[in-house]
Structure formats: structure tokens, C-alpha cells
Amino acid sequence: MRILVIGGGVGGLSAALALRKAGAEVTVYEAHPASGDDIGAFLTLATNGMIALAQVDAARPVADAGFPLTSMRVTGTDGAALATVPLGRHDEPLARYRCLRRAELCAALRAEVLGRGIPVRHGRRLVSVDEGADEVVARFADGDGAAGDLLVAADGLNSATRAVVDPDCGPPRYAGQRVFYGYTTTAFGEPERIEMIRGSAVAFGHAVSPEGETYWFARVAGAALTALELAGGSPEAWREHLLPLLRPDATVAADIVAATGERLMATNASDLPPGGRWRTARTLLIGDAAHAASPATGQGASMAMEDAVVLAKALRDAPSTEAALEAYERLRRPRVELNTATSARLTASRAPARRPGTGPAGVPDEEVVRTLDWSTPL
Structure with missing residues (x-):
């Protein structure tokens, strides 16, 4: 065939x-x-x-x-762990x-x-x-x-x-959330664990690579980013958008975003x-x-x-x-x-x-x- x-x-x-x-x-x-x-x-x-x-x-x-x-750890807005669970078949490489x-x-x-x-x-x-x-x-x-x-x-x-x-x-169709991705050169968290934060305004997740980078994402409800906004948006603008949403919570999310340089991207969640x-x-x-x-x-x-x-x-x-x-x-x-x-x-x-x-x-x-x-x- x-x-x-x-x-x-x-x-x-x-x-x-x-x-x-x-x-x-x-x-x-x-x-x-x-x-x-x-x-x-x-x-x-x-x-x-x-x-x-x-x-x-x-x-x-x-x-x-x-x-x-x-493993996956879920934390609340106060930074306290709500649960930590094994993830997948972690005993099979x-x-x-x-x-x-x-x-x-x-x-x-x-x-x-x-x-x-x-x-x-x-x-x-x-x-x-x-x-x-x-x-x-x-x-x-x-x-x-x-x-x-x-x-x-x-x-x-x-x-x-x-x-x-x-x-x-x-x-x-637009799924109702803007999604941001970024990388820092500073480690926030433990190796082999993904952290999921139930933020008051943002759903946030991050994990640390063996090289000590933090990979993170943020899902934010709101109107879709326009094509002009996506094309003209800068890492600085995305940080300024996210930080006021993250700072009210007692988590590391705002620190992670603040520590992110030029490696910060945005898109619309669609399905x-x-x-x-x-x-x-x-x-x-x-x-x-x-x-x-x-x-x-x-x-x-x-x-x-x-x-x-x-x-x-x-x-x-x-x-x-x-x-x-x-x-x-x-x-x-x-x-x-x-x-x-x-x-x-x-x-x-x-x-x-x-x-x-x-x-x-x-x-x-x-x-x-x-x-x-x-x-x-x-």
C-alpha cells in the first residue's frame, strides 16, 4: 500500500x-x-x-x-500542598x-x-x-x-x-483560555515532579529539567488574543500581563514568571x-x-x-x-x-x-x- x-x-x-x-x-x-x-x-x-x-x-x-x-503535586493559593501522587508507570523507565x-x-x-x-x-x-x-x-x-x-x-x-x-x-473554536509558556534558567521545584498550582486567577504548572531550567505554563481565562496581539506581543508584555494575576497568591508562580527572560510565548487554547x-x-x-x-x-x-x-x-x-x-x-x-x-x-x-x-x-x-x-x- x-x-x-x-x-x-x-x-x-x-x-x-x-x-x-x-x-x-x-x-x-x-x-x-x-x-x-x-x-x-x-x-x-x-x-x-x-x-x-x-x-x-x-x-x-x-x-x-x-x-x-x-509525581505530581497540587498546591493551593496559599502555597500549601493539597496532594502529591505518583504519575503514570513511574517504575518503568x-x-x-x-x-x-x-x-x-x-x-x-x-x-x-x-x-x-x-x-x-x-x-x-x-x-x-x-x-x-x-x-x-x-x-x-x-x-x-x-x-x-x-x-x-x-x-x-x-x-x-x-x-x-x-x-x-x-x-x-476558542476554548476560553490564553496559554503562556516559558523557561527560566533557575530551578523552582524538585526534579521529576510536575507542580500544579490552583491559582485564584491562573492555572499554573511547572517542572524542573536536569539542567536546572524551569519549564512552566499558565492558563488564563479571558477573551482570545487577537492576531495582532499575538504577532506584536513581547515577553515583557506577557510578563506585565501575568504578574498582577499571580502576585496575590502565596505561591512561587509570580517568582517564576518574573525570572523568565526572552523565552516566553503566548497562544490561544483552541479545540x-x-x-x-x-x-x-x-x-x-x-x-x-x-x-x-x-x-x-x-x-x-x-x-x-x-x-x-x-x-x-x-x-x-x-x-x-x-x-x-x-x-x-x-x-x-x-x-x-x-x-x-x-x-x-x-x-x-x-x-x-x-x-x-x-x-x-x-x-x-x-x-x-x-x-x-x-x-x-x-
Whole structure:
């Protein structure tokens, strides 16, 4: 099977690895002219994401690119700890939560893709898709085109392919929060622990890297930042916006933001309404292109990795492409739409992504593990 993967980010690269393992001939087409090395925002990969990567033999390089998180502490506005819980499968090195910059994750996945002989074509911005009885053809802005048996679109929240698959879909919706990310050169906190602060006006989280940097995010309710504000905003302006919101609380959040230099970014939290169309006969949306959630659950990358494995297994095991795509959607839609709804609820409440309990947080259930297990038929 010849498969065109549109998008060279987390979802597309994960899909390329999984589809190649399933025996497909895969080529990745990425709109940007180069891989890029900007600092970008950071993310956490949960245990389910690491388990998915293990199925395509990529858990080790990704684990090496980031640092582990083995516990989560939740604190209140007075700085007192409300709960501390284990996080994920902290006793299994390759199934631990991982924290890393998105660019670092993509670099690790890209190295695996290229190392396995999978072509990645840069500067290929999709402009149209033509489906026929026997093949699908992607057309790119540079005049180039490519034909395959299946097109897998992993081109993100602002997917160009989504309008082809679901012409009635609307744009991504604003989830109600501005999200800020930053890095300091000073350590605030303990290694391997993510701190979640239930602030009076801001939901705040931070973790310390082995190099002593503090990675942090802040989620602030309010009107969406305009395109002009996003383009013209500076680290100084974002600090001035955040500090008055953080200083009333007796936590380290204001100190962390004050200690942040130029490495401070802002974006709007967005998601896609559940229920959209994911596929045609020869085109399938995966990852954020199909089911983007606001960042409150921290599951975007992990869900895309799950998508990749389940799709590859479905194509491997089903008697036809149609049957494979039907099986894929039947398995994935309930899980990802639950994540979208959960993340929207947490965004509205400013609560931490996982409520404290007596057992480990973020451990996938047996059915999820079974579905991801490469040796188990779907």
C-alpha cells in the first residue's frame, strides 16, 4: 500500500513509523521548507503516548530527548500542598511521563523516520486532493503532486485537508483560555515532579529539567488574543500581563514568571467540536486535524501517537481499506472525543489535569494497552 502522510509534525511522523512497520510504502509531505530549530513550547508525553511509541520502537530515543516526571503535586493559593501522587508507570523507565520541547520531540521522531528510509518532503503545502476509484492524488502549492492508495492527514489544528474531508466544518473554536509558556534558567521545584498550582486567577504548572531550567505554563481565562496581539506581543508584555494575576497568591508562580527572560510565548487554547467527519474513501484525518483538544489534559501528542498505532494495526489486520478505516474510527472516536470534552471542562474550571487520588495518576486502562499492543489483533 502506498500511503501519503500530510504533515511532518508529531502525528505525521508517528504515523509514518507505524505505517511502515505495518508494511506500507510511506512518504511524508511537510508544508514548511525546513524542519526548523525554534525553541517552541514544551509538552508532556503521558504513559499512553510512551506505550504507543514503544510499539513502533521509538520510545527510547524520545525518552532520551526529554526528562521524566514521576509525581505530581497540587498546591493551593496559599502555597500549601493539597496532594502529591505518583504519575503514570513511574517504575518503568520507558513508560514514564516525559517532558520535552515540541521541537525536540519532532527531531527525535524525524531521525527515526529518516533512519528507517522513509522520505520526508519539505516545502510541500497541500492545496487540493483528488480521489479516484483506484488512487488519491495530493496537489501541492509548488506545482508538485503525489499519488497513493491512501492519504493520511496529520496537518494539525489548522488542517488544509479538513475542508476536503468535511466541507461543512467550521474553524477551530476558542476554548476560553490564553496559554503562556516559558523557561527560566533557575530551578523552582524538585526534579521529576510536575507542580500544579490552583491559582485564584491562573492555572499554573511547572517542572524542573536536569539542567536546572524551569519549564512552566499558565492558563488564563479571558477573551482570545487577537492576531495582532499575538504577532506584536513581547515577553515583557506577557510578563506585565501575568504578574498582577499571580502576585496575590502565596505561591512561587509570580517568582517564576518574573525570572523568565526572552523565552516566553503566548497562544490561544483552541479545540474542534466533536462529531466532525474524519474520512472519505481514501483520505483520513488523524491527530489534531481530526480531534484537537485544548491543552488542559496534556494529551494532544499522546493521542496522536495512539492514532498512529491503531491506524497501522487496522490496515494490517482488516480485509480492506474501507474496513480498516471503519474499525479505526469505531475504536478512536469515543476515546478522543472524551478527551476533548474532559479538556474543555478542565479549561473552564482551571483545575489541574488529573485530580488527586490515592493511586497513580495517568495510568491507561487494560483495554487501551491491549488496543495499542502491536502483537494483539484489533
